[in-house]
Amino acid sequence: MDLVTPFTPLPAALGGALIGTAAVLLLGLNGRVAGVSGIYGGLLPGRAGDIAWRLAFLAGLPAGAALANGWLGGAPTPLPTSPALLVASGALVGYGTTLARGCTSGHGVCGLARLSGRSLAAVATFLATGVLTVTLMRHALGAAP
Numbered sequence: 001m002d003l004v005t006p007f008t009p010l011p012a013a014l015g016g017a018l019i020g021t022a023a024v025l026l027l028g029l030n031g032r033v034a035g036v037s038g039i040y041g042g043l044l045p046g047r048a049g050d051i052a053w054r055l056a057f058l059a060g061l062p063a064g065a066a067l068a069n070g071w072l073g074g075a076p077t078p079l080p081t082s083p084a085l086l087v088a089s090g091a092l093v094g095y096g097t098t099l100a101r102g103c104t105s106g107h108g109v110c111g112l113a114r115l116s117g118r119s120l121a122a123v124a125t126f127l128a129t130g131v132l133t134v135t136l137m138r139h140a141l142g143a144a145p
Contacts (some may be wrong), residue, residue: 011072018064023109026057035106036061037097100125 023034111119
């Protein structure tokens with residue numbers, strides 16, 4: 001299965017602009033950082049008046065992807081692995097975001113834009129870990145891309 005997709009600069013730039021706009025609006029209008037793991041995690045101890053915007057934000061993630069996919073005419077992407085492995089991977093990501101006190105969206109999009117030193121260290125760690133993981137998987141374990 002070929003998981004490499006061609007680079008499409010216009011949709012990529014548009015997506016980046018939309019993410020940045022959403023992050024600025026959420027911070028400016030609601031005083032909240034657009035970190036997906038923090039928004040999701042905030043549902044668990046939910047406070048009155050704090051749940052609706054979190055649910056709307058989270059529902060907008062797959063809805064926006066579906067709309068963009070339909071608008072751009074893309075084909076559905078097949079799952080690259082088993083659903084059980086995806087669930088386990090998601091649990092590990094959740095644990096990692098707890099350790100890092102934020103996720104790639106919170107640190108990478110919002111934290112770096114606010115010139116946060118902690119976010120710079122977190123993003124550098126995310127990237128280094130990703131490079132190391134791919135290198136080990138492809139070269140040491142012989143996994144296909």
